[in-house]
Structures are given as structure tokens and as C-alpha cells.
Amino acid sequence: GAVVSQHPSRVICKSGTSVKIECRSLDFQATTMFWYRQFPKQSLMLMATSNEGSKATYEQGVEKDKFLINHASLTLSTLTVTSAHPEDSSFYICSARSGQGDDQPQHFGDGTRLSIL
Amino acid sequence: AQTVTQSQPEMSVQEAETVTLSCTYDTSESNYYLFWYKQPPSRQMILVIRQEAYKQQNATENRFSVNFQKAAKSFSLKISDSQLGDTAMYFCAFMIFGNQFYFGTGTSLTVIP
Numbered sequence: 001g002a003v004v005s006q007h008p009s010r011v012i013c014k015s016g017t018s019v020k021i022e023c024r025s026l027d028f029q030a031t032t033m034f035w036y037r038q039f040p041k042q043s044l045m046l047m048a049t050s051n052e053g054s055k056a057t058y059e060q061g062v063e064k065d066k067f068l069i070n071h072a073s074l075t076l077s078t079l080t081v082t083s084a085h086p087e088d089s090s091f092y093i094c095s096a097r098s099g100q101g102d103d104q105p106q107h108f109g110d111g112t113r114l115s116i117l
Numbered sequence: 118a119q120t121v122t123q124s125q126p127e128m129s130v131q132e133a134e135t136v137t138l139s140c141t142y143d144t145s146e147s148n149y150y151l152f153w154y155k156q157p158p159s160r161q162m163i164l165v166i167r168q169e170a171y172k173q174q175n176a177t178e179n180r181f182s183v184n185f186q187k188a189a190k191s192f193s194l195k196i197s198d199s200q201l202g203d204t205a206m207y208f209c210a211f212m213i214f215g216n217q218f219y220f221g222t223g224t225s226l227t228v229i230p
Binding site for chain 1: 127218222
């Protein structure tokens, strides 16, 4: 079946550094990728939607200059948390979809636990 | 390896009727949480219901209830009195303590008026 690889699975770094998270679709072409952030009580907030070759669409309240998303190819999207601070500590999950419709299956990565000291 | 399987890519139900979405998973862990998320066209993931694996009693949340069979590793979602607003993608997921999430690929549910 379709596999999405998310790397790294865990990051611990100092405040002020930038962190890049990769999301790769291993055996299918992902025309659309989604980035989520986990909040308390396990709710997941959609941060942005990225389509290959175009700029990401950010949800309201998400700082696009802080959370840089690049979807340079049909198999790779990256999320860079710039100048990370402790409040950015969270669990980040990506998902990928090969079809266009909202009813198409999404394949999720295993997530990245980001801890900012 | 941890896996989550939702074997029904699409389902439909008449308004006011009851529908059950199936989910099976595989893990060697003994402590984990199970979730059902709803993703409407807005694309935000809304937590519908959650179940702690150590609890035998099935979780309920208004019109939503689960049938949790730990030995069978099954976690189905029952929606009673279906409403038009229930139309969405539904994702089954489990989380191992330590916060590693595993998701199914989703079931697209359409409620027919």
C-alpha cells in the first residue's frame, strides 16, 4: 500500500534554531500534501495545504513566514519551522493524497515530535 | 509495524438512519489511545471520539459511539440518527503513549437527504 515517510520522528533543539521536517510519498505521486499540528486533547489543526509546484495555502492564523512549506516535487514536501521557540513545541503530522477530490484517501506520516528548549 | 486499516473507502446513509464505519489496527503495544476524526470540506480535523485501550467500556459521545474489541483489534464507529452535517471524511487513528500517531486512509461518508 501507499506509504508516507516523515523524517525526523523526533527533534530536540535550542530556541532560535530552524528545523526542517520532510514528508515523502514513497510509492505514489502526491499531488496534494497537508501539514497538521497536534494540540492538547489530541485535536489536529490543519496548518496548510500544499500542491506540487505552487505556493502552499495556509489556514487562518498560521504564520507563513514562520512555517515555511515547500512542495518541490510530487513525492516531497518540507515544513521548516523558522526561529523556533518553546511555544512551537508540538507534534507535526503530514499527509499526502494522490487524487484531487476531498473524498480521496489520505496517507499519513508517523509524525514528528518537536521539542524546543 | 503499526497499521490502521479502514476497508470502506466510501459509504452512504440515509438521513436519520444509523451507519457503522469499520476500523482495524495492528500493534504489539498494550497501552494506546484510539480515535475517530472527522474531516469536513473545511479540511480541519475534528476529534469525534476517543477510547483508551485499557478501558473496556465503549466510549460514547452523543450520537457517536464505538465498538472497541481489543482482542480483535477492531474499533468501529457508529453514527446514530445521521445528519447532513455528518457528511465528511472519517479517519481512524491510534496513538501509542509517547505520541506516535498512526492513521487509516479514511472513509468518505455521505448522508443522503
